[in-house]
Amino acid sequence: MSAINLPLVLALLAAAGLMVWRRANTFTWLLFTWLSLWAFFKFGLTVPIPQSVVTIYVGIMTLAVVSYASSSRERLSETVQPIVRLIVEPRFRLLLAALLIGLPALAAYNVYADMSAPLEAPGFGREIHPAPPPEITVHDETVNMTTADNPYLHLHEDDPAAWEEHLESGRRVYYENCFWCHGDGMGGDGMFAHGLNPVPSNFNDVGTLPALQSSFVHWRIAKGGPGLPDGGTPWDSAMPAWEKFLTTEEMWDVNLFIYEFNDFEPRALGQH
Amino acid sequence: MTVRANHRFQAAALVAAGLLLALPAVAQVDLGTEEQRAAGKVVYDKYCGQCHGDTGDGNGYVTPRVQPKPRDFTTGKYKFRTTPNGMLPTDDDLRRIIEIGAPYTSMPGWPNLTAAEIQNVIYYIKSFSPDFENPDRYGEPIDIPRPLESTEESIARGRVVYEEQGCANCHGDQGRGDGNSAPTLVDDAGDHIKAADLTQRWTYRGGPTKEDIYRTFSTGLNGTPMPSYADSLEVEDRQHLVNYVYSLGEADDPNYGTLITAAWTEEAIDLQDTEALDTQFETAPMTRFPLVGQISEPGRNFYPSVTSIEAQAIYNRGEIAFRVRWHDLRADNSGKNSPYLEVPMWDEDNDIVASGDEGGDDGGFFGIEEEPADDAGFFGVEEVEPQDDSSFFGVETVDDSAGDFFGTGDDFFGTGDATSDGAEFSDAVALQFPASLAPEGQPELKPYFLFGDAQNPVDLWFVNLTHGVADTFRGRGSEAIEPTEADIVEAVTSYDQGEWTVTYKRRRASRAGVSFAEQQYTPIAFSVWDGFNRERGNKRSLSSWFYVYTEPSVQQTATIPMLRAALIVLAIELLIVFLVRRRASQGKAGEESASHGLAGTEAPAV
Secondary structure, X not given: OOOEOHHHHHHHHHHHHHHHHOOOOHHHHHHHHHHHHHHHHHHHEOOOOOHHHHHHHHHHHHHHHHHHHOOOHHHHHHXXXXXXXXXXXXXXXXXXXXXXXXXXXXXXXXXXHHHHOOOOOOOOOOOOOOOOOOEEEEOOEEXXXXXXXOOOOOHXXXXXXXXXXXXXXHHHHHHHHOHHHHOOOOOOOOOOHHHOOOOOOOOOOOOOHHXXXXXXXXXXXXXXXXXXXXXXXXXXXXXXXXXXXXXXXXXXHXXXXXXXXXXXXXXXXXXX | OHHHHHHHHHHHHHHHHHXXXXXXXXXXXXXXXXXXXXXXXXXXXXXXHHHHOOOOOOOOOOHHHOOOOOOOHHHOOOOOOOOOOOOOOOHHHHHHHHHHOOOOOOOOOOOOOOHHHHHHHHHHHHOOOHHHHOHHHOOOOOXXXXXXXXXXXXXXXXXHHHHHOOOHHHHOOOOOOOOOOHHHOEOOOXXXXXXXXXXXXXXXXXXXXXXXXXXXXXHOOOOOOOOOXXXXXXXXXXXXXXXXXXXXXXXXXXXXOOEEEEEEOOOOOOOOOHXXXXXHHHOOOOEEEEOEEOOOOOOOOOOOOOOEEEEEEEEOOOEEEEEEEEEOOOOOOOOEOOOOOOOOOOOOOOOOOOHHHOOOOOOOOOOOOOOOHHHHHHHEEEOOOOOOOOOOOOOOOOOOOOOOOOOOHHHHOOOOOOOOOOOOEOOEEEEEEEOOOOOOOOOOOOOOOOOOOOOOOEEEEEEEOOOOEEEEEEEOOOOOEEEEOOOOOEEEEEEEOOEEEEEEEEEOOOOOOOOOOOOOEEEEEEEEEOHHHOOOOOOOEEOOOEEEEEOOOOXXXXXXXXXXXXXXXXXXXHHHHHHHHHHHHHHHHHOOOHHHHOOOOOOOOO
């Protein structure tokens, strides 16, 4: 479940070590920097990044490499020297010819690959945790998103028996309503998850529930997909507005349950 | 001495023989230690009890809402086993299901559990049934031989076995789960159970490999109508049957797609000319899309019948045609259906088998009258494939005056013709498109995928398979669906051997709805209703938004762009080589220590 393609990163670091040892010249270093960053963005992250974002990253680092290379006259000549030698010195003639033929061929291949790539449906950026409104109204009750907290959270200390009851109620609500999408084990991999886009939220993920206040979770439960701002692509979300089907108490119960099941705690109030 | 030695020998032999007899059974009865079962209980209570019940009786919170039902561990009956029919499963059998689950059921795999946790939970599960203490209930696991090579002869022999053994009675002649008795099948609990669709290997509950298939018909699925063929079939015939069944499916994975590429055709598209139409669609790529139950709104469909749909599209200068296909265990084409039929929050007693006699309890239309069927003659064309009289072909157009559809439930049992007795609700399908697309350059705000919303309506091309014609609706949310007549959508339908095919056609340009321009990505979504499963109104299988892309009518070849790219690069290269060389020779001429001065075009010749 690591987000980084470790073998690739290790290989790149090893190559860098080798270059330090062999005292590579500036040109090789810049070429290496560019290629390794490109490879990292393209293949190094297991979390898929949209091609457009990769293009932006690669563009920025190209600018960075170019401005580094041209930051002083000495550095520029240092950088360009190997190229000039390649072009001028007769002993590189064969390599030069290969490059002269190889690069246009590569460009042509690139065009071919581009044109024959299988079509893909257009992708869309989506805000994963869009900013909630300052307050929401659930069942005629106003909930302030910054100050509201799960009203049963304190029972853990104050009344363990009541706490257990609320947890069990949350368990019932979850398995009567939620597991089809969010999964039996809450991995966002329920039996209907494969048919939904966006995929249901994964509550096992340390970046989801622990990063959110319980009021945020309450907002998502109560208002569902239709309550998302446009950036959250509300039209695609299958998350129902549960206020239509569940009581306020049930919604806080299931809120409690999904944190407890995963051994997480909501982000504390006022924590940013 | 010899006598005593002899006695000793006899005693030892007796003990040994006794041990030999007792050993296999003793070795199999392994109920774990008390600590292991207690540790198993902790795992069970957290992950299993909500479905299988906290006391293992299969009666958890989800039980009323899933089909097939969670296993009742107190019965000691298990479907997926390597042991003979009626026997208890081995620990490995149980482990296999816990690890990978049963696809397309509510039993998921549990890859997060450790081997020890799984072993402990197995011990705990076994404690629910006294059968596991009884050595007589244990059987030796069967041998699963290596699969035979899948030759044409083997597959042909498998087909013969398939016919001889009556597999088609449940699984259908083409293996689509549409056999004559498929609608009547029940499990031990009396719930309807689907015969596997053998063409969709990824939905096999017991797994998609040849070994899994061999195991299933060698040991049977206890508690279901699927028997064991261990006694009636030689090993080799079972292996041929494996090869035949395997040949019915194309892949282990459904390979769900996200895009239909509409193929260009110069020819006219004529829905009536079945042969030409089939040829035209042969050139169009087919995409399979996943369908899931609609559970976000009232009419919650927790166990939809149809789990995927295949779609294609073709278009010419003026028109676009879509073809969709899905499998259904029988054609329900005498009942009613529409996108706005009233449904309860969910069918609490969805007794599917007895569904026919519940006629009038709830399912009336509300508000809007159904479209009159007067235009049926205009574009309602039935595709007829008269090749096998035992199956149903073509679509009967039934007058929608009520009465026909309230069949009595008993009719289904054992009747040979599964299509004659109608369910109350008919099968139906709908394509969904946004009513309009965002203008060029504007961000795309799609309509809510559940029948649209107030700001962004959708258009539905709905076909009730009782009528076999397309009705158009505009949806502004599930509770605001109205018939429209802005665009004429034609449709032809056919049901053949467990497969529905519906082909739609419309003019590409539309004043009221979405127009299909060339090289345009248009959002599309699907809904399917299975009348047998009492699906109507918002109780349906549905998909998320996907896209249909109209491929360019003139296919561009890559040669010219490739040449252009290569020449541009070459020209730049030659220019650089030329400039660098010229500067180098100038530098040499001017200064001996040229190596620094050479660099770069900016560097002055020192």
